[in-house]
Amino acid sequence: MYTLLALAVFIINALFSVPAMAEGSGLQQSLLINVSSNQKSLNAALGRQSLANIGTIFIKVSKIRKSTLINGTINKMHVNAAVGNKSSANTGSLQIN
Secondary structure (H helix, E strand, O other): OHHHHHHHHHHHHHHHOOOEEEEOOEEEOOEEEEOOEEEEEEEEEEOOOOEEEEOOEEEEOOEEEOOEEEEOOEEEEEEEEEEOOOOEEEEOOEEEO
């Protein structure tokens, strides 16, 4: 019963959660604010080189200059899991690669 409920929550969450992503770009004099509220959610990254992000600002291969990053995320009753090679599961985070 709980497995089916967790799967349903995961699917619904995946349909409505989209992380903000900036790849190969530059941030100059920018203000990024992450104030997501994540409640009763499941975040999972399964498999090789997979990512699962909820309420996350993810910046990949970017130049950041004179910018302000603010994280005011609230997480309640949340499950976060990463299983597999080089996988990550992030919730309410600011990730810069």
